[in-house]
Amino acid sequence: MQEVKTSILTLEQQKRLSLSGVSSVDAFTESEIRLTVNGKKVRIGGSKLKVLSFSEGTGNFTASGEVVSIRFGAGNTLGKLLK
16 A cells, blocks of 8 residues: 655745645745655745745745745646635
């Protein structure tokens, strides 16, 4: 049986994001952060984005800025929920 890994996303007032289960921070700019979470790609879009912390050991990640979209994999997005 394949192990199911849990990932928890918390977004506070579109200004602070916390995510667990992150295996790597692949790239980041002020407008986009790219992560790998439990083997899947995640893109966070916005402005003035800043990586606050990332622990490779625990998989905990935090960022701040104006978050306007969160895209999982090839196209699932939470952007419409954030308006």
